[in-house]
Amino acid sequence: MPRLCYLRCLLDTHLPISLVHNVEIIIGRNKLTKIKDQACSRQQLSLKANCKECFVEIKQLGVNPSGLDGFALKKDLVYKVKHGSRIEVLLNHHTHIVEFDPPPGDHINTEPQITAKRKLEEDDYANQKRKSLKVDMQELSSQPAMEDVWDDVDKDELYVFTPKGVKASSKIAAFDMDGTLIKTKSGKVHPVDTNDWQIAFPEVPRKLKEYLDKKYKIVILSNQAPIGNGRVKIEDFKKKIEAILAKLNIPIQVYISTGRGFYRKPTTGMWKVLSEQKNDGIKIDMSESFYCGDAAGRIANWAPGKKKDHSMADKLMAENLNLKFYTPEQFFLGHSVANVIMKKPDFIPSEITPNKFDDNLISDKKEILVLVGYPGSGKSFLAKQIEKKSGHKYVAVCRDVLGSWQKCAAEATKLLQQGKSVVVDSTNPDKESRARWTGLAKDMKVECRCAVMLTTKEHAKHNNKFRELMKMNHIPVNEIVFHTYKNKFVEPTPSEGFNEVIQVKFNPFFENEEAEKLYRMHLLEK
Missing domain, CATH: 3.40.50.1000 (HAD superfamily/HAD-like)
Known part of the structure; x- marks a missing residue:
């Protein structure tokens, strides 16, 4: 006689559920368990019994946690449980007991040989059971919501x-x-x-x-x-x-x-x-x-x-x-849209590709490197790259961190006196804001160059939205700030006192695939 396995409800609100050897059974909020709790998914738990070795593999499928002997399961992680284990379809609720019949350790009468015909019959039974269970679960899953x-x-x-x-x-x-x-x-x-x-x-x-x-x-x-x-x-x-x-x-x-x-x-x-x-x-x-x-x-x-x-x-x-x-x-x-003109977005994130770091951004001479660009144009990431690739011979001063250009200038002066080069991480859209830095460079007798981010307004707005969705440590930027920058922007030229003006393409960087997947989506509504 083969060993059998059941899932028995502790409160006996329904008949024991048969767990067929090596067949996946899905339980949850359905007729099988008589559970009506809306917190329980209709496909809450997967169970697969091994009647030969007396264990059951269980896996939580639903959103809300299930339980094992009072401890919460982790979603999609497979657990092996034995005879007598207490499974909670929802943590601390709807408790069921795993039972093997006969229990582990008891003698089972088995035939010395199983004929090919017997094996085919067993396989056919298992296949039919799988098909039956699949149909049953589809019917259960399609049951309508019972209440608002x-x-x-x-x-x-x-x-x-x-x-x-x-x-x-x-x-x-x-x-x-x-x-x-x-x-x-x-x-x-x-x-x-x-x-x-x-x-x-x-x-x-x-x-x-x-x-x-x-x-x-x-x-x-x-x-x-x-x-x-x-x-x-x-x-x-x-x-x-x-x-x-x-x-x-x-x-x-x-x-x-x-x-x-x-x-x-x-x-x-x-x-x-x-x-x-x-x-x-x-x-x-x-x-x-x-x-x-x-x-x-x-x-x-x-x-x-x-x-x-x-x-x-x-x-x-x-x-x-x-x-x-x-x-x-x-x-x-039923109207045709063949002749309806639909605008395309000004920025298409899927088209952004990585760009090689420009080694010309790092100079052998002590200098002030002034960054220019929209909020969200990639200035801060570029500044960190320059710091790292220069072996920290360059140090960034950021207005978002220090609070005013005066504090940035004071910090820059101190760094230059220590022999460091300085990267100015601020928007610097006009000649007036940039003149502060060319003037400081002249006073400190060091070179001054400018790096202009080529990131467009719509691209910068996309980056800002991405940072907001990723809950990065950045202050959200509203439309007024972008509009103000655009109105104030004057293209930098060497005549302002720069030894060189470098154009820099945006270089995307992602911590993981999920972040990149989000970035490649359309995030802006227009």
């Missing part, structure tokens, strides 16, 4: 509404909200209050129902900064969302980004939460999914009398995800 649930993510940076009836699916039909599914009744660009809305096109309910019938999961991905800045109360906006869904009479999962971070389009944070946390573990088929939104970068009069799009955030998010993209008129009305 609002979740908040990352300290209210993102709100997710999962209404009753929403089903997980490998196919996602995603939509922007304002200007796509709804428009203002007042006719104004922005709604005057949370009641100022109506369905954008008569075809919207029918079209959404059509894709629901095709087994798509319908979702809304919407930027709502007024919630984050306090102009709209989240409780009022929740009522608006529930009213819109009631009007459409279709179960739609809604994602509301309230801040400026990774959840705001065109960055892909909302989609990441959807795919990793809010789709019950079902992998999304990107080739079958799509996104529809009105922020496509269309120029003025793209159709007679139409204003230009306020941004291209929707189209750029779709590009970041490599998703098919539709405008609302294209998707709901």
Whole structure:
């Protein structure tokens, strides 16, 4: 008789779950366990029994932690447990016991030989069991949400509404909200209050129902900064969302980004939460999914009398995800976009390539090297490179660190007296700001050169957004600062007192693949 393995509920709320030898079993919030706790994923735990050696391999798949004998599991890490181990489907909740029958150590009657026919029968049984379990789990995973649930993510940076009836699916039909599914009744660009809305096109309910019938999961991905800045109360906006869904009479999962971070389009944070946390573990088929939104970068009069799009955030998010993209008129009305002119972004991050360090930036002579460039143009990274490659014969003085050009000048004077060369890490856009340094170099009887960063305004804004999203130790720079620099900028020339003016290309550097992947995305909305 072969040894059997079971997962028995400590409270006996359901029948023991049979763990077939060497077959993966997935448990979670489903009919098998009778767990209804929304914190538990439908695919929370993977279990695979080895009935010959009497152990079970378990792996947490869900977002929230499972437990083993009171200790939290780490996601995707495989643990081996033995007879009598206590497994908590959610940490400290829904406790089950691993049991082998007969227990380890007890004698098992086995035949001396297993015929080829017997082996084929066992293999066929195992294969049939795998197929049956796979079908069962797909059916369980497609069960609709049982109740309306609002979740908040990352300290209210993102709100997710999962209404009753929403089903997980490998196919996602995603939509922007304002200007796509709804428009203002007042006719104004922005709604005057949370009641100022109506369905954008008569075809919207029918079209959404059509894709629901095709087994798509319908979702809304919407930027709502007024919630984050306090102009709209989240409780009022929740009522608006529930009213819109009631009007459409279709179960739609809604994602509301309230801040400026990774959840705001065109960055892909909302989609990441959807795919990793809010789709019950079902992998999304990107080739079958799509996104529809009105922020496509269309120029003025793209159709007679139409204003230009306020941004291209929707189209750029779709590009970041490599998703098919539709405008609302294209998707709901069947209009062609063949002759519609859509702007391209001024900066395309995927086109940035590494550049070799210019050894000419380091001089054999003592000097002041004045950097010039937008905030976020790469000056600080270049200054650190120069320090390192010069063996710290150069030392940077940074206005962001010291607070004023006067303090920078005092520190530079001290460093020059110690025999060091100085890199001035500041924007220095005009002749007046640069004259401070050519004057100091003359007083100290050292050479003075200038290094101009070729980083464009849009590229610098992208870099600044990247630093913000990566939570680097930099002060966020607003549009006014970039505009002021652009207006004040005067191209440096040797006539200002520089021995040489060097042009420097931006040189990207990434700590890991995830950072580079984020950097290569469109981060700006226009």
